[in-house]
Amino acid sequence: MKLVLIVVDGMTPATFERAVESGRAPALAFLAEHGSYRRATSVFPSLTPVCLSSIATGAGPDVHHIPHLVWWHRAERRFVEYGSSFAALRAAGMAQSIADTIYNMNQRHLGAEAVTVYESLEDAGLVTAAVNMTCYRGGTRYLPTLRWVTRPAYGPKRFFFYSLFESDQTGAPLAVRDRAGGSIDAYAAAVGRWLVTRDGFDFLVYYLSDFDYASHAHGPGGAEDVALARTDAAIQALLDAAGGPDEFLERYAVVLHSDHGQTDVQRVAQLESPLAEFAGSVLVAASNRAGQLYLLPGARVDAAQLAARLDGEPAVEVTLRREDGVAVARRQGEELRFRPAGAGWETSGDRAVLDFPDGLARAWSALANPNAGELLVSAAEGWELADMGGRHHAGGGSHGSLVAGDSLVPLVTIGLDASPERITDVAPAVLSHFGVAPPPYAHAR
Ligand SMILES: [Zn+2]
Numbered sequence: 001m002k003l004v005l006i007v008v009d010g011m012t013p014a015t016f017e018r019a020v021e022s023g024r025a026p027a028l029a030f031l032a033e034h035g036s037y038r039r040a041t042s043v044f045p046s047l048t049p050v051c052l053s054s055i056a057t058g059a060g061p062d063v064h065h066i067p068h069l070v071w072w073h074r075a076e077r078r079f080v081e082y083g084s085s086f087a088a089l090r091a092a093g094m095a096q097s098i099a100d101t102i103y104n105m106n107q108r109h110l111g112a113e114a115v116t117v118y119e120s121l122e123d124a125g126l127v128t129a130a131v132n133m134t135c136y137r138g139g140t141r142y143l144p145t146l147r148w149v150t151r152p153a154y155g156p157k158r159f160f161f162y163s164l165f166e167s168d169q170t171g172a173p174l175a176v177r178d179r180a181g182g183s184i185d186a187y188a189a190a191v192g193r194w195l196v197t198r199d200g201f202d203f204l205v206y207y208l209s210d211f212d213y214a215s216h217a218h219g220p221g222g223a224e225d226v227a228l229a230r231t232d233a234a235i236q237a238l239l240d241a242a243g244g245p246d247e248f249l250e251r252y253a254v255v256l257h258s259d260h261g262q263t264d265v266q267r268v269a270q271l272e273s274p275l276a277e278f279a280g281s282v283l284v285a286a287s288n289r290a291g292q293l294y295l296l297p298g299a300r301v302d303a304a305q306l307a308a309r310l311d312g313e314p315a316v317e318v319t320l321r322r323e324d325g326v327a328v329a330r331r332q333g334e335e336l337r338f339r340p341a342g343a344g345w346e347t348s349g350d351r352a353v354l355d356f357p358d359g360l361a362r363a364w365s366a367l368a369n370p371n372a373g374e375l376l377v378s379a380a381e382g383w384e385l386a387d388m389g390g391r392h393h394a395g396g397g398s399h400g401s402l403v404a405g406d407s408l409v410p411l412v413t414i415g416l417d418a419s420p421e422r423i424t425d426v427a428p429a430v431l432s433h434f435g436v437a438p439p440p441y442a443h444a445r
Contacts, residue, residue, distance in 0.1 A: 001415060003253040003433055004204045004238065005426065007055060007133070008231055009048060010399065011258040012220050013039045016410035020225070025232035030245045031061025034149040035414035038077045041422045042260040042365070044070075044362035046399050046406045048212070049059035049082045049105060049134060051259035053424060056135035056205070057114040058427030060365030062136075063441050065111035067371040069287045069400075070388060072294040072369075080109070082134075084287035102164065103153060106137045109371070115439040117427045118156035121203055124402075124436045129158030129201035131188045132175070132209060136161065139222055156271045158201050170194035180217075189237040196241035199251065201429065202207065202377035208234050212262070218440030219397040220262040220405075253415030253433060255426060262397040265289070265384040269315035271377065275306065282306065285373060286385035288393075289400035292373030303374040304328075311376070317380035318353065318402060321365050327360075327367050329353045340364065354404035358422060363402070378402040 014147035018026035020032045043054045043061060045068050053059075053066040060069055069084045070092070081092035082101045089097040100109075110116075116130040118138040130136050142165040143149075153159075159167045160183065162175040170192035177183045183209045192206050213226035235256075242248035271286040271293075272279075281299035285292045293306055303321040305329045310316045317367040318331045329336045336353035338360055340343050345360050354360055356378075366376055379385055384392045392398075399406040411420060418429035428438040 001253050001431075002199075002202050002251060003255070003416075003430060004206060005053070005055075005430065006238075006254065006256040007205065007207045008205070008211055008256070008258045009209045010220075010223075010260060010262050010397075011216045011231070011410060012261040012405065013408050013410040015220060015224055015228070016258075019228055019232070021335065023216060024224075025228055027235040027239055027245075028256075030239070031160075031235070031254060031412055031414060034249060035254065035412040036419065037410065037412050038421070039258060039408045040411040040418065040425075041358040041362070042336045042409055043423060044366045044402055044408045045376075046408070047127050047288060047290060048259055048400065051109060052133060053114070053135040053205070054217065054424050055259060055426050056116045056118070056133065056137075058117070058424055058438060059111075059114050059392060059441050060362070060424055061372070062365040062368035063111055064114040065369055065371050066105065066109055066364070067369045067373075068119060068285060068290060068292055070285045071371055072285055074294070074372065078154060079285065080104070081350060081388065084387035085389050085391035087391045088287065088387040089389075091244070091388040096238060101134075103151060106135065107154070110135065110137055113441070117430055118130075120431055120436055120439065121434060126202040126433065126434060127200070128156040129159065129160075129195055129204040130156050130204050131160045131191050131204070131236060132162055132196075133205045133207040140167070142167065142170065150156050153340050158195065158204075160188075162287060163187060168194070168317050169411050179210075180229065182210045184325075185234045186231060189234040191378065192234070193237045193241040194249075196238050203434070206238065215397040216393045217396050219264045221264075223397070241353075249414060253413075255411070255413050255420070257411035257420075257423065258409040259425065260399045261404075261406050261408050262399045263289075263381065263403065265392070265398045266382050267315070268384045268392040268394045271312070271315070271385050272369070278306070278309075286377070287400070288398045288403040289384055289406060291377035291379070291385045293375040293377070294373045308333075315379055315383040315385060316377055318378045319364075320367055320376040320378070322417055323368050325356035327364050328353040329363060332376045338364070357404050357407045362407075381405070
């Protein structure tokens with residue numbers, strides 16, 4: 001049976017569960033009623049480029065190498081910014097940031113060892129489709145719809161990316177005309193309707209981003225009034241295109257989940273401020289509720305000293321670093337040292353330091369990413385770290401940290417044998433649904 005993967009950006013389990021109970025989201029309620037539901041776990045940092053790369057490859061950041069929304073490219077000695085905010089894109093250089101977001105994330109930054117679900121399935125002779133999914137690497141060459149841009153992208157056989165790359169003419173309205181008004185999901189819905197009407201794929205990834213956008217602006221609770229109905233309508237469009245919800249499920253197995261949660265944020269910190277004395281030794285890459293510190297060559301400070309310096313900073317809940325092949329998590333002076341041992345972990349110190357969903361595995365995978373900073377920061381509840389442009393979402397919602405609210409996601413499966421517990425379990429479940437072996441990643445855990 002064919003399969004549709006629906007990813008709703010930033011929807012928390014609580015929102016999903018309320019939406020289903022209240023009857024405010026008939027499409028979500030229909031899918032929940034016909035499937036099996038669980039709360040699953042995201043990756044760290046729980047930020048969209050990291051999460052969507054994990055969903056599409058079935059690997060953590062240790063394998064796919066996308067570390068954050070913003071990171072220091074050591075070989076090129078420059079910041080990479082995938083779109084924390086308009087001001088952050090401008091601070092990192094607008095043309096470079098656009099190239100990084102649209103092209104380089106997939107062509108250069110995504111790890112060579114990582115295999116996308118499109119690559120695996122198309123190698124097996126299946127047709128895959130992706131709508132607006134930021135991790136899209138595949139084998140088919142596409143020129144942008146803008147005639148003055150000549151650099152190609154390489155995606156799945158059916159590929160639709162914010163009106164910029166389109167494998168087929170669908171008549172969908174322009175994606176970017178009114179972001180706050182929901183035009184990106186309206187574009188996705190038009191393309192999705194076109195694809196389902198033609199039954200034009202074996203596997204479809206249908207990515208809806210507008211809920212997260214509303215949740216940043218209004219908080220996870222407020223987004224339910226602003227965007228939930230629109231998100232549900234974009235899913236209903238797929239069901240309708242099949243001739244109705246029952247007909248949809250006769251044709252497709254379904255996985256529906258979000259990439260990360262969101263939590264309310266009231267306060268904002270500049271991660272640079274407590275580190276002013278180390279300027280010249282340390283670079284700060286921060287955005288939303290996670291940060292990374294990069295040590296420059298010849299730095300007069302090490303990661304352990306930086307971690308100690310951040311003790312007592314109210315915005316910082318936990319820092320992570322590596323020392324001689326061991327990971328060290330530090331919270332207000334308490335440390336937990338850990339490393340993989342067999343199927344579990346060898347630890348010393350206070351396990352409570354990493355008392356977060358799947359805390360040890362997510363922390364280890366984030367640290368094992370060669371593009372990660374020497375010290376990683378997970379923000380405390382209610383706090384956000386200002387981005388390179390000084391922007392934040394205080395008064396609204398955000399995500400990125402290890403805390404449960406940022407990390408847990410709703411996940412529904414219909415017609416699938418597997419029961420994914422983490423977002424990295426989704427791609428292997430999809431592959432096994434089609435009888436295709438998952439890539440043999442050497443798991444860092
Ligand atoms: Zn977000």
